[in-house]
Amino acid sequence: MRDDEENQELPQKGTRSRSFLWRAFGALVFAGSVVFGTLILDTLPKMQRQLLGPLGPDALALTVLDRDGDEIANRGGRYAPIVPLNEMPDNLVLAVLSTEDRRFYEHFGFDVFGIGRAIVANLSAGGVVQGGSTITQQLAKNLYLGSERTFWRKAQEAVITVWLEYTYTKEDIxxxxxxxxxxxxxxxxxxxASQHYFDKSVREVNLAEAALLAGLIKAPSRFAPTNDLSRAQRRAEIVLSTLVENGVLTEGETFAAxxxxxxxxxxxxxxxxQYFVDWIASEVAEILPGMTGQLIIETTLDPVQQAAGELSIADAIAERAANLPEDVDEPPTQGAxxxxDPDGALRAMVGGRDYLESQFNRTFQAERQPGSAFKPFVYLAALENGLTPESRVSDRPISVNGWSPQNNGRFRGNVSLLTSMKYSINTVAVRLSEQVGRLEVIDAAERLGITSPLASHPSIALGTEEVTLLDLTSSYAVFANGGFRAKPYGIRRILNPDGDILFEQQSLAxxxxxxxxxxxxxxxxxxxxxxxxxxxxxIGGRPAAGKTGTSQEARDIWFVGYTADQVAGVWFGHDNASPMVNAEGGGLSATTWASFMKSVHEGTPIADLAGGKPAPVRRAQPRATGEESSVATGPQPEIHRFYVSLSNLFREAHRKQLNPGPGFRRGGETISR
Known part of the structure; x- marks a missing residue:
């Protein structure tokens, strides 16, 4: 009876085992289907979108050209319009097929013989010396996938390879x-690559050039001729030998190459x-926000002026380092x-002593105190409020809200605006600012091009509010061009690879x-x-105008000036804003500016600067006495006809409406240089 029961139980156990195996198999099939479906859904929908353009859907590449049309830099990759297969040289196509995929026209994306051949070669060599990937696999890997080595990535590569072979012809692939x-x-x-390495279309390459290009595919960074030309040529020799070994060409046909x-x-x-290129890239992002694809940027950069600017800054920094006392321990001096041009077209931009050392661009990213280089805004506000260069103001001690500016020297008594500008007298600048109103000074600065927030406090007249070198230089351009806003620009045109103009700089005076x-x-x-x-x-006989600037404790030294043809600004300082020893704007910055301007004006005719002429010799005027002389006075008595005529010449228009500046920031005393 017990045996019968046992016999009855045996079939039940077998049934349960088979049922479990079927369930397990079904689960595996389901899981595999889910994984395969996920793989397909994660991979294939991206393919067609990727094929829409050479850069992919979200990429941006910039080719930046100087004013002569020569390439300055390439950001995001070098691309060119598609060249059809039938326009590629036969020797180039044969070289690629011989070295990368001899059986390309015979397999369906995977070359079993090639994989086996690679395994044997690698085992014999004791390392990886040959790959088994087909051209289709390489296309899938390089065009659609990243560089990570995972099972999922290999699975995606297989899916994409099959999809490419199924969707496109061999010629398309x-x-x-x-x-x-x-x-x-x-x-x-x-x-x-041909355009970059040979400066000609791939349609025109000869056999030697085709072999060099075909040889790059194996390890493009290692074999790039720009890195090591001899190595690239040795690799090209291997490509030529492969062509002969495969019977594609004869020894005689490859001899010349x-x-x-x-x-x-x-x-x-x-x-x-590259400092300029960084600035241009930021400008492109503002002009064409969200733009993707290949862009060609035609800029205003003058290679001659750029080289002169870099040399002038480098020489000045080296000279300062050589002349520093041995007991002085300072951080490295930076310069910009x-x-x-007077219309704002950028011709040179030096953002620091060494781009590889620091990519921080001190021309537009650094805000520093301009010192007396800010005073022209004060004097402009005074002129716009009815004063003239001959109007006189008291150079005597002045106190504003408990703060008293100091001069770099004695008090001169009653002086003209001309004299106070010439010798950069601090008390006069502050007195003028208080007389015409600080908001008038801020309005003048912002109208001319200062974009940094300016606070209305007494020391603003001495340049304690921080500005950028780019803004300050473009503001001085307004004087050079006769009164027009000179917003700095570096982009002339932006084009796509087909030559369509996407942006063109317009002259808005x-x-x-x-x-x-x-x-x-x-x-x-x-x-x-x-x-x-x-x-x-x-600069030796050429009319020029400008202003020095030295901030408190010589933390910043400036010179900004111009001729009728060119405007330039120079700054030196330390990145940590520590004081500089034996430094002033009228020294290092002025001599560097002169060196640069002499270089860029060499061979150009001398042009007159409107208003740029020596002041006539004057008879001594009575000194102001008493506190009532602490404000500017009008033109001198009628008997001095000469002064009256000069005053009429410089008489100004009505003052502008007030425009209070945003933001408040306190500053300290500035020493005039």
Missing amino acids: LTLYLNRIYMGAGAYGFEA RVTPATIIKRAPRQGS LVSM TRVVAPGAARSMNYLLYQVILGGTGSNAD
Whole structure:
């Protein structure tokens, strides 16, 4: 009875085992289906979108050109329009197929023989010396996938490979491959690589050049001829040998290419220009927000002026380091320079001593105290409120809200605006600012181009509010061009690879200063260089105007000036804003400015600067007496006809409506230089 029961239980156990196996198999099939479905849904929908353009849907690449049309830099990769397969040289296509995928036209995305051959070669060598990936696999890997090595990525590569082979013809796949594969030096595709390395279309390459290009695919960064030309040529020799071994070409057909290997064009390094390129990239983002694809940026940068600016800053920093006392321990001196046309077109931008050392651009990212270089805004406000260069004001001690500015020297009594600008007298600047109103000074600064927030406190007249070198230089351009806003710009045009213009700079001349006031400012600032604090900025017979600036404890030293043709600003200081020893704007900054301006004006005709002329010799005027002389006075008595006529010449228009400045920030005393 017990045996019968046991016999009855045996079939039940077998049934349960088979049922469990079927359930397990079904679960595995379900899980596999889910994984496969996820793989398909995660991979294939992206494919068609990726094929829409050479950069993908979210990428932006910039090719930046100087004013002569030469490339300054490439950001985000080098790309070129698609070159059809039938326009590629036969030798180039054969070289690629021989080295990368001999059985390309015979397999369906995976070359079993190639994989086996690679395994044998790698085992024999004891390392990886040969790959088994087909061109289709490489296209899938390089075009759609990242560089991570995971099972999921290999599975995606297989899916994409099958999808490519099923969706496109062999000719389509090869065309995509030749136009998208990475070729070193930031170049994607054979056309972009040929343009970069040989300065010609891939359609025109000879056999030696084709072999060099085909050899890059294996390791584009390692074999890039810009990194090591000899290594690239040795790799090209291997490609030529492979063509012969595979029976594609004969020894005779490759002889010339072996004897005369390919060379590349030499491109001068443009490291210093990268500060300008960074600025241009930020401008592109503002002009075309959210833009993707390949853009060609035609800029205003002058390579001659850029080189002169870099040399002037480097020489000045080296000279200062050589002349520092041995017991002085200072941080490295930094310097910056901006040069532009009077309309605001940037010609040179030096953002620091070494771009590789620091990418911080001190021309527009650093806000520093300009010192007396801010005073022209004070004098402009005074001129716009009815004063003239000959109006007189008291140079005597003054106290505003308990603060008393100091001069760099004695008090001179009653002086003209011309004299006070020439010698950068602090008390006069503060007295003028208080007389016309600080908000008038702020309004003048903002109208001319200062974008930093300016607080209305007494020391604003002495340049204690921080500004950028770019803003300050463009503000001085208003005087050079006769009174028009000179918003700095570096982009002339933005184009796509097809030549369509996406943006073009428009000349918008907005008058912000009356012609008479602009001439008067030129007259005042001309005297600064002629025989005042900026005499070291003299450039030898060419009319020039400008102003020195030295902030408290010489933490910043400036010189900003201009001719009729060019405007330039120079700044030196420490990044941590620590004081500099034996430094002033009328010294290092002025001499650096003069060196640069002499260089960029060499060979150009001398142009007159409106209002830029020496002041006539004057008879001594009676000194002001008493507290009532602490304000500016009008023109002198009628008997002095000469002074009256000069006053009429510089008489100004009505003052502008007040425009209070945003933000408040306190500053300290500024020493005039």
